Amino acid sequence: MTRTADRLLTRAARIRAATVRKCEIFAVRTTRQPLDIGTEPRRSRSGPANTPHPLRGWLRRHMPPHLRVGLLHAVAYAVLALSLAACVAPALLTRSSYQQQYREDVDAAPCARFPLGTDDLGRDRLTRLVYGARTSLLLACAAALLSTAIATLVGGAAGWIGGGLEKVVLWGTDLFISLPWLFLLLTVRALLPLDVSPGASLAITFLLLGLLGWASPARVVRARVRSFVASDFVLQARACGSSGVRLFVRQVVPNMKPVLLAQFFVSLPLFVLSEANLGVLGLGVAEPLPSLGSLLRELQGYSLLSSRPWAILPAVVLTCVVASLHLAVSRSEVQP
Amino acid sequence: MLAILARGVSRIVSISLLAGLIGATFVRLGPGFGASVQELDARLSDATRAEIRRRNGAGGDVPRYYAHWVAGALRGDLGFSPSLQRPISELLRERAGITAVEVAGGAASGVAAGFLLAVALLGCPRPLASLLGGLGSSVALSVPAAVMALVCLWLDVNPAWAVAAAVLPHAFQYLAEVLRTSAASDHVLAARARGVGRSRILFLHVVAPVLGEVAAVSGMAVSIAFGASIPIEAICSRPGLGQLVWQAAMSRDLPVLVNMTVVMAIVTIGANTLTDVVVAARNPARGSAR
Numbered sequence: 338m339t340r341t342a343d344r345l346l347t348r349a350a351r352i353r354a355a356t357v358r359k360c361e362i363f364a365v366r367t368t369r370q371p372l373d374i375g376t377e378p379r380r381s382r383s384g385p386a387n388t389p390h391p392l393r394g395w396l397r398r399h400m401p402p403h404l405r406v407g408l409l410h411a412v413a414y415a416v417l418a419l420s421l422a423a424c425v426a427p428a429l430l431t432r433s434s435y436q437q438q439y440r441e442d443v444d445a446a447p448c449a450r451f452p453l454g455t456d457d458l459g460r461d462r463l464t465r466l467v468y469g470a471r472t473s474l475l476l477a478c479a480a481a482l483l484s485t486a487i488a489t490l491v492g493g494a495a496g497w498i499g500g501g502l503e504k505v506v507l508w509g510t511d512l513f514i515s516l517p518w519l520f521l522l523l524t525v526r527a528l529l530p531l532d533v534s535p536g537a538s539l540a541i542t543f544l545l546l547g548l549l550g551w552a553s554p555a556r557v558v559r560a561r562v563r564s565f566v567a568s569d570f571v572l573q574a575r576a577c578g579s580s581g582v583r584l585f586v587r588q589v590v591p592n593m594k595p596v597l598l599a600q601f602f603v604s605l606p607l608f609v610l611s612e613a614n615l616g617v618l619g620l621g622v623a624e625p626l627p628s629l630g631s632l633l634r635e636l637q638g639y640s641l642l643s644s645r646p647w648a649i650l651p652a653v654v655l656t657c658v659v660a661s662l663h664l665a666v667s668r669s670e671v672q673p
Numbered sequence: 674m675l676a677i678l679a680r681g682v683s684r685i686v687s688i689s690l691l692a693g694l695i696g697a698t699f700v701r702l703g704p705g706f707g708a709s710v711q712e713l714d715a716r717l718s719d720a721t722r723a724e725i726r727r728r729n730g731a732g733g734d735v736p737r738y739y740a741h742w743v744a745g746a747l748r749g750d751l752g753f754s755p756s757l758q759r760p761i762s763e764l765l766r767e768r769a770g771i772t773a774v775e776v777a778g779g780a781a782s783g784v785a786a787g788f789l790l791a792v793a794l795l796g797c798p799r800p801l802a803s804l805l806g807g808l809g810s811s812v813a814l815s816v817p818a819a820v821m822a823l824v825c826l827w828l829d830v831n832p833a834w835a836v837a838a839a840v841l842p843h844a845f846q847y848l849a850e851v852l853r854t855s856a857a858s859d860h861v862l863a864a865r866a867r868g869v870g871r872s873r874i875l876f877l878h879v880v881a882p883v884l885g886e887v888a889a890v891s892g893m894a895v896s897i898a899f900g901a902s903i904p905i906e907a908i909c910s911r912p913g914l915g916q917l918v919w920q921a922a923m924s925r926d927l928p929v930l931v932n933m934t935v936v937m938a939i940v941t942i943g944a945n946t947l948t949d950v951v952v953a954a955r956n957p958a959r960g961s962a963r
Contacts, residue, residue, distance in 0.1 A: 409808055512688055512695065515942050516934065517900030519818075523922050524696065524930055610817050614904050617819035618919065636823050637908070652820050659815035664807065 413661035420658050424471045433461055435468040436625040444645075453647055456635065460625075466651055469627035470658065473609050476543040476628075481604040483547030485597055488554035493593070495555070496562025497585055506559065513552035518607075519614055521549050526620045538623035542615060546608045554600040561596045565589050599666075606662040613655055629655045677953050681946030689938040690743070696934035697739050697927065742931060751932050756924035761932050764917060772913035776902055779836025780894040786837065787844030788887055791852050792880060806849055813842035818901040822908040832909040839901035840894045851886045855879045885952055892948030896941040 423430060443459040445451055453462035495506035513521070522545060529541050565571055565588075574588045609629065615621040616630015617637070624631065632651035717725075742752060751761040794802040821835035855861070856879045864874050899915075906915030914933065921929035 409804060508688075508691075511684075512691055512938075515688055515896075515938050516692060517896060517903070517937060517941065519900045519903050520918060520933075520937055523903060523918065524934070526922075528922075528925060606815065610815070613817040614819050617817065617823075618904055618907055620922075630817075633817070633820060636820070652816075655817070655820075656812060656815045660808075660811040663811040663814055667807065667811070 410664055413664040416657050416661040417665060420470055420474055420661075423467045424474050427467045427471050430467045431461070431464040433464050435465050435627050436460065437464075446645075447647055453650060454645070462647070462650070465627040465632060466654060469629050469632045469651065470654060472539065472622060472627060473612055473629040473655075474658070476539065477546070477605050477608040477612065480543040480546035480550065480608045481601050483544070484550035484604055485554055485601045487548070487551040488558050488600060489590075489593070489597060491551060492555035492558030493562050493585070493589070496559040497566065497589065499563075499566075503559070506555065510552040510556050513549070514556075518549075518611065522546070522611060522615060523618070523620065525549065526615060533623065535623045535626035538621075539626055539628070542612060542621055543608075546611055550604055550608065554604065557596060557600060558593065561593060562589060565592060602662075602666045606659045606666070609655070609659055609662070629658075677949050678946070681942070681949060685939055685942045685946065688942055689935045692938040693742070693931050693935040694735075694739050697735050697742075697931045738927070739931070742928070752928040754921070754926055754929050756921065756926040756929070761928055764929070765914070765932065765936065768913050768917055771911060772899075772902055772906070772915060775833045775836055775906075775911070775913060776895060776898040778833040779901070780840050780891065780898040782833070782837035783840025783898070784844045784887060784891055784894050787841045787846075787890075788848050790841075790845050791849035792875070794849060795852050795856055795875070795879065806845070810842040810846050810849075813838065814846075817904070819904040819908055821901075822905040825905070826909060832905045832911055835905045835909075836898045836901050839905075840897050843897055844890050844894055847890055848883070848886065851883045852879060855883050888951045889948050892945040895944035899937060899940060 438459040439445075439451075439455055439461070440459050442451065442455050444457050445455040445459075447454045451461050451463065453466065455461055456465070491506055491509075495503040526542065526545055533541065570592075571584065571588055574584055579587065612621055612628060613630035613633060616628055617633045619634065621630040622628040629651060633655070635648055636652060745752060749762065751765065753759070754761050754764060757764060791806075794806050797805070816838075818835065818839050821838050822832060825832050825835045861874060861878050864878050869878075902913065902915035903918050904915075905911070906913045907919040910916070914936065917929065918933050920926070921933060
C-alpha cells in the first residue's frame with residue numbers, strides 16, 4: 338500500500354511540477370506565436386468585455402496580493418473565523434453552560450430563547466454545538482501538534498541517520514499505513530477502560546489520534562530530511578565545523594518549517610473527522626462533554642428527524658468546518 | 674513482473690505477521706484488557722468482578738498466545754471467539770462475502786464515478802470546473818463515513834453506496850489532476866493544431882493514456898473502502914467483517930482482533946500489490962524501475 342501511496346504522491350508532485358512547466362511553455366509559445374490553436378476565440382484583455390467591476394478594481398489596487406481570494410475561499414475563511422471565535426470565546430455566542438438542563442423545556446422546538454431548540458435532556462442545542470465545536474477543533478489542533486512532533490522526531494532521525502534505523506522506520510510506517518486508520522483507532526480506543534471521566538475520555542481520544550497519526554507525516558519528513566542531507570547549506574555548515582544534533586537542530590529543522598506546517602494543517606480535518614466517526618460509534622468524548630462527534634450520535638434516532646429536522650445541524654456544521662479546512666489547506670498548497 | 678509479485682507476497686506475509694503480533698501486544702497492554710461491560714453491573718460483588726476479570730484476562734501472555742495462534746493458523750484453525758462463542762474461521766467465512774461485495778462494489782462504483790466526473794468536468798470551462806470540483810470534493814471529503822451510513826438508512830438504500838461515496842472524492846481528486854495534466858500535454862496540443870476532433874482528442878489522447886492511473890487508484894480505493902465499511906456496517910447492522918471488528922473491539926475479543934488485524938493487512942497490501950502488478954504489466958519499463 339505504501340508503495341502505491343508513495344508512487345501516487347510522487348506522481349502528484351511530478352504532475353504539479355509538469356503542469357507549471359507546461360503552463361510556462363504554453364505562455365511562451367502563445368506570446369511568440371500569435372497563431373490561435375485553441376477552440377475558443379481569445380478576447381483582448383484591454384477590450385470592454387474584460388473591464389473589471391469597480392469594486393474588484395478597487396480591491397485589486399488596495400488589497401495585498403496574498404490576501405486576494407475567490408468567493409469560495411472567502412466563505413471558507415469566514416467559517417474558520419467563526420469556528421475560531423467559538424473556540425476562543427464560546428461564552429460570547431451562548432448564554433448558558435453546555436450541561437445546564439431546562440427541565441420545563443425538554444425537546445423544545447427552536448424559539449427566541451433556544452435558537453436551535455433543546456435536546457431530550459432539556460439542554461440548549463446551540464450551546465452544546467458551540468462548545469462541541471470548540472472541543473473538537475482545539476483538541477484536533479493538539480493531536481495534530483503531537484503527531485507532527487512525533488513525525489519530526491521519527492522521520493527526522495530516520496532521514497538524518499539513515500541506514501538500519503531508516504529501514505526500521507520505513508517498515509513501521511508501512512505497517513501503520515497498511516492498516517485502515519479507523520480500524521487502528523477503534524481497536525486501540527476500545528481497549529481503554531470503559532468507566533473513565535469525560536475529561537479523561539477527551540484526553541484519551543485525542544492522545545490516540547496524535548499517537549497513531551504519525552506514520553504518513555513521518556514519511557514526508559524523512560524524504561525532506563534526506564533531500565537536505567546532500568544539500569549545499571548542510572555541506573557548508575559541515576565545512577564550518579557544525580555536526581551531529583547541533584547541525585540538525587540549527588540548520589535542518591528551521592528549513593523543515595513549511596513541511597511541518599503543511600503536515601499540521603493537513604492532519605487537522607482528518608482528526609476532526611476521525612473524532613466524529615469515533616463519536617458516532619460511542620467511542621469518542623464521553624457525556625456530558627459535547628464534541629461534534631458525540632453530537633452526531635443523536636442522528637441515530639433518524640426516525641425522529643422528520644419531526645426535528647434542526648437536529649441535523651451538527652452534521653452540517655461539521656461538514657462546513659472540515660470543508661473549509663480542506664479548502665484553506667488546498668489554497669495554501671497552491672499559494673504557499 | 675514476477676519480481677514485483679514475489680516482493681509483494683513477501684511484504685504481505687511479513688507485514689501481516691508483524692501486524693498480528695503488534696495487534697495482540699496492543700490488546701494485551703491496553704489498560705482495559707480483561708475488563709468487560711458485565712463489571713459495570715452494580716449488583717455484582719468484588720469477588721465476582723475479580724473472577725470475571727480473571728476469566729477475561731486468560732490468554733493474556735502475548736508471545737505464547739501469538740505462537741499458538743500462528744501454529745493454529747498454519748493448520749487452518751484461527752481460534753475461538755470468547756465473546757461470540759464461535760470458531761473464528763466460521764465467523765470470517767460467513768461475513769467475508771458480505772463485506773467483499775460491499776467493498777468491491779463500493780470501491781469500483783466510487784472510482785468509476787470519480788473518473789466519469791473528472792472526464793465530464795474536463796469539458797467544462799475552467800472556473801466552473803474548479804468551483805464544482807473543488808467545492809464538491811471538499812464537501813464530500815468532509816462527511817464522516819458514519820454520517821453517510823445514516824443517510825443510507827434514511828434513504829433506505831444499500832450501504833455499498835455509502836462506501837462508494839467515501840471513495841468517490843479521493844478518486845476524483847487524483848484522477849481530475851491526472852486528466853488535467855494529460856489534457857495539457859504536448860501531444861494534445863499538437864492534435865488540436867492538426868484539427869483532430871474534440872471527442873477523438875478527449876478519448877484517444879487524453880483519457881486513454883491515463884487508464885493505468887485508474888488501476889493504480891483502485892488499490893488505494895480498496896483500503897479506503899475497507900476502512901469506511903467499519904462504521905457503515907456497525908450503524909447499518911450489516912453482518913460483515915466491519916461489524917465483526919466493531920463487536921470484537923467493544924467486547925475486547927483478543928483472538929478476533931488479532932485475526933482481523935491480519936485480514937485487514939492482507940487485503941490492503943494485497944490490493945496494492947495487485948495494482949503494482951497491473952501497472953507493471955501495462956508499462957514494463959516503469960514496473961522494473963520501481
